Amino acid sequence: MRFDNVLAVDPIDGEFVGSVETEENVITGIRRIPGKREFERILMPGFVDLHTHGSVGVDTLSMNGEALKKWENFLYAQGVTYFLPTTMSSTPSVILSAARVVRDYIKNKTLTSVGGIHYEGPYLSLKRKGAQNPELIRSIDLKEIEETLIESVKLITMAPELEGFSQAQELVQKRGITLSLGHTDATYEDMERAYNHGCHRITHFPNGMNTLHHRELGCVGAVLSLPFSVEMIMDGIHSLPGFVKLIFGIKGPKKIMIVTDTIDATAMPDGEYELGGQKIILKNGRPTLEDGTIAAAVLVFSGAVRNFREFAGCSLKELAMVSSLNSLNSIGIKDRGRISEGYRADLVLLDENLGVRETILNGKTVFQS
Amino acid sequence: MRFDNVLAVDPIDGEFVGSVETEENVITGIRRIPGKREFERILMPGFVDLHTHGSVGVDTLSMNGEALKKWENFLYAQGVTYFLPTTMSSTPSVILSAARVVRDYIKNKTLTSVGGIHYEGPYLSLKRKGAQNPELIRSIDLKEIEETLIESVKLITMAPELEGFSQAQELVQKRGITLSLGHTDATYEDMERAYNHGCHRITHFPNGMNTLHHRELGCVGAVLSLPFSVEMIMDGIHSLPGFVKLIFGIKGPKKIMIVTDTIDATAMPDGEYELGGQKIILKNGRPTLEDGTIAAAVLVFSGAVRNFREFAGCSLKELAMVSSLNSLNSIGIKDRGRISEGYRADLVLLDENLGVRETILNGKTVFQS
Numbered sequence A, B: 001m002r003f004d005n006v007l008a009v010d011p012i013d014g015e016f017v018g019s020v021e022t023e024e025n026v027i028t029g030i031r032r033i034p035g036k037r038e039f040e041r042i043l044m045p046g047f048v049d050l051h052t053h054g055s056v057g058v059d060t061l062s063m064n065g066e067a068l069k070k071w072e073n074f075l076y077a078q079g080v081t082y083f084l085p086t087t088m089s090s091t092p093s094v095i096l097s098a099a100r101v102v103r104d105y106i107k108n109k110t111l112t113s114v115g116g117i118h119y120e121g122p123y124l125s126l127k128r129k130g131a132q133n134p135e136l137i138r139s140i141d142l143k144e145i146e147e148t149l150i151e152s153v154k155l156i157t158m159a160p161e162l163e164g165f166s167q168a169q170e171l172v173q174k175r176g177i178t179l180s181l182g183h184t185d186a187t188y189e190d191m192e193r194a195y196n197h198g199c200h201r202i203t204h205f206p207n208g209m210n211t212l213h214h215r216e217l218g219c220v221g222a223v224l225s226l227p228f229s230v231e232m233i234m235d236g237i238h239s240l241p242g243f244v245k246l247i248f249g250i251k252g253p254k255k256i257m258i259v260t261d262t263i264d265a266t267a268m269p270d271g272e273y274e275l276g277g278q279k280i281i282l283k284n285g286r287p288t289l290e291d292g293t294i295a296a297a298v299l300v301f302s303g304a305v306r307n308f309r310e311f312a313g314c315s316l317k318e319l320a321m322v323s324s325l326n327s328l329n330s331i332g333i334k335d336r337g338r339i340s341e342g343y344r345a346d347l348v349l350l351d352e353n354l355g356v357r358e359t360i361l362n363g364k365t366v367f368q369s
Helices: A065-076 A092-108 A142-148 A165-174 A188-196 A218-225 A241-251 A301-312 A316-330 B065-076 B092-108 B142-148 B165-174 B188-196 B218-225 B241-251 B301-313 B316-330
Strands: A002-010 A014-023 A026-032 A041-045 A047-052 A080-087 A117-120 A153-158 A178-181 A229-233 A256-259 A271-275 A278-283 A286-288 A347-350 A356-361 A364-368 B002-010 B014-023 B026-032 B041-045 B047-052 B080-087 B117-120 B153-158 B178-181 B229-233 B256-259 B271-275 B278-283 B286-289 B347-350 B356-361 B364-368
Touching (some): A002 A316, A041 A316, A047 A256, A047 A301, A047 A316, A065 A080, A065 A092, A065 A364, A080 A092, A080 A356, A092 A117, A165 A178, A165 A188, A178 A188, A188 A218, A229 A241, A241 A256, A241 B218, A241 B241, A256 A301, A256 A316, A301 A316, B002 B316, B014 B316, B041 B316, B047 B117, B047 B229, B047 B256, B047 B316, B065 B080, B065 B092, B092 B117, B142 B165, B153 B165, B165 B178, B165 B188, B178 B188, B188 B218, B229 B241, B241 B256, B241 B301
Parallel strands (some): A002 A041, A047 A080, A080 A117, A117 A153, A153 A178, A229 A256, B002 B041, B047 B080, B080 B117, B117 B153, B153 B178, B229 B256
Antiparallel strands (some): A002 A014, A014 A026, A041 A347, A347 A356, A356 A364, B014 B026, B271 B278, B347 B356
């Protein structure tokens, strides 16, 4: 494939106008045209969403392969070339069954954007449960964890203050699975200990955690003080635009990862839905539990990318970091997320308003508008 | 005067080993010795404390000139060459009377480190009163404010969410007096409005204000998002060392001003004291109200300087910013706070542990150990 007249945006080398060529599934040619400023399309690394519970009526905990395909196709139209279906807290057997659906799906496809599964829970703080079902939040049980860690598991969110966390961290990391801290009422010291033992990632910061205080730094203080990378839900509701801008100023473009945290109600009409065994009311595009607690989100990834650009006032180069590269790096994937020779051709072609026009996965067009 | 073999620390040009000469009250000669690393003493700009209610048994609201002299001498031994006695909330007549004591004191002295008075209140938030006496916190009354603004008033702390604040801000600033925001329950918008109208200063951040939340940025969010300069009480109690380090990382060395917020009990034995009409219990060096609320501080300025260096892990150049220049600049004083030719010779000579060995005010030694 060949993309002429594009503004190519690499998160490391920056932006340039020119051409990009791919052969098979790899980027093989980069041609910069110095001084040229006009272009037809923007070419960015394909978007990555590591925290999404569902969309278009599909939910991670209840989907089969066919439903997952429907979801995947929907995300192609959003420019997403890598994502992790994400579970809510549930019983080991239910989350294991979701992990098996994902495992079998990946096995049977030669081309897919499904990278694996993200377990958000069930080993979380009851006090910081957010929209997680309190009846399904569990104490750490090492044997149980071990049994649920099948090959499709890429990411697990846990609360570091729980009893047995250190052993759980060691177990998870030894298996090559990335640990993320979230839904937590930890102290600064709990967070720091997890950081020092190799966990450098935060789930939907700063939602579901205790806030900063000058006499107890807590979770937010630890996240701001230590070089954690943070997921942020970019709907302007979970975090105000001004908060996003503030965190962008503090953490910088290399430590933020856009996620959607969407649920099955995304891209669906207002009405009642289900999330981890709890009723969700979608009204005016805003999903809540019956008691009014914000429950996940319904924005689409390309909208999240546009929001971030507006909230943070960032460059396209920085946008390529927060929408793709940082997330990939957080789970150890190094072969994509760049527009540079030798990298995998996972790309998204956008118009000047960052509307998705074409999505390329592994060198093949999977969406075109 | 001539200081040989010193490590001179200028907040702009940085550190150098060499000699510094003064004539009359001005720095006239700077001689750097390139490559030389050994020195006998550290020479820094004299320390500045813009927020201190008292020390050695002296309290701003009740002192006479003789008591103020005792306080001033105590601060010379701390390396302080400029300070503002600071009132607590009180009636207009009581604070005005304190301002007159300060005015007459300055008039009658040819050499003094007393720069004027800082009114902390009485136009503050009842909800964020801290150790201010709630019975003496008042609504904004422009006529009353006007009557209390005599020539010795240099700084006023007010809460920006109060009715009439905008007019009060205009009134204060037109008189050339600096406004500082503190003891406030303001919204982000209140803070931003005050900033945009020329108030760029925060009183003892983040004590006495609402904290950061991702869906209401509030005072702390505004302070971190906008380029406010912040007083910080450097006792390790009002803000944890880790919080100081975090804020140093976020705001940088140009936006932090060390203050002590000391009360009359400073450098006094444990016992009972008074602050703005309320009983203070000093126990193990920690002052509280009878209900346990932290009430101001009892650390000494040179200790605060050492604390900051340790908490923030900063350079001496940065230490010279936060202990002197930033505070001076915040109230519009430009002729001192530097070790550079032509600047006023307000200096402090320190040993390698930052112990005060000599204090020079306007070219004259006022303390020597």
